[in-house]
């Protein structure tokens with residue numbers, strides 16, 4: 001049995017849900033809006049995971065789609081660290097990881113995408129990282145600081161022109177910047193060559 005009923009249930013805690021919630025209010029929707037996301041953070045600008053946040057130039061809060069008080073001011077309820085495990089479209093209900101069942105009038109499913117995982121020898125190694133969330137970016141930054149060796153892949157006009165290996169000689173800021181830069185270039189390379197995408201500037 002549903003424990004409550006809401007007007008708009010936005011499933012997924014990314015930019016799509018964040019924007020939908022914002023637009024609902026901007027367009028005058030007055031009903032109860034609930035956003036459900038399984039990550040610990042409110043909706044944030046995911047591209048910053050591989051840009052300013054990864055480089056340490058932006059704080060976690062600066063990546064947020066809206067400041068923390070926005071949600072309360074707009075009467076938008078945010079349920080973070082919560083997954084929707086089932087949706088019954090006929091009954092208009094959603095079951096949450098907390099076992100709560102919510103009835104909705106309208107729902108948006110904006111659960112985004114997941115990382116494509118490598119399936120090659122060695123893909124289970126601890127040193128293989130994936131980048132999709134702020135938490136992943138934290139892990140990569142820590143790994144970069146603790147790394148004993150850095151691989152720098154240099155690219156020119158979309159082609160790999162040089163690969164450098166060098167030991168990590170310290171944890172100073174400049175050194176770390178080099179490492180993060182190196183990681184960004186590697187990511188750009190992966191983006192372009194393995195996923196067939198042109199990286200954003």
Ligand SMILES: Cc1cc2nc3c(=O)[nH]c(=O)nc-3n(C[C@H](O)[C@H](O)[C@H](O)COP(=O)(O)OP(=O)(O)OC[C@H]3O[C@@H](n4cnc5c(N)ncnc54)[C@H](O)[C@@H]3O)c2cc1C
Nearest residue numbers: 012013014015016037038046047050083084111112113200
């Ligand atoms: C590292 C990186 C860099 C990027 N850089 C760029 C860029 O430079 N330019 C650009 O245009 N795009 C970029 N993108 C793509 C862009 O971030 C996405 O297009 C955008 O985030 C899509 O937003 P979304 O809300 O649809 O999905 P998502 O951002 O994937 O958000 C979906 C959310 O729903 C949550 N969720 C999933 N299933 C459930 C469930 N069952 N219950 C509750 N919550 C759930 C997920 O955990 C996630 O938080 C980048 C993406 C990444 C990962």
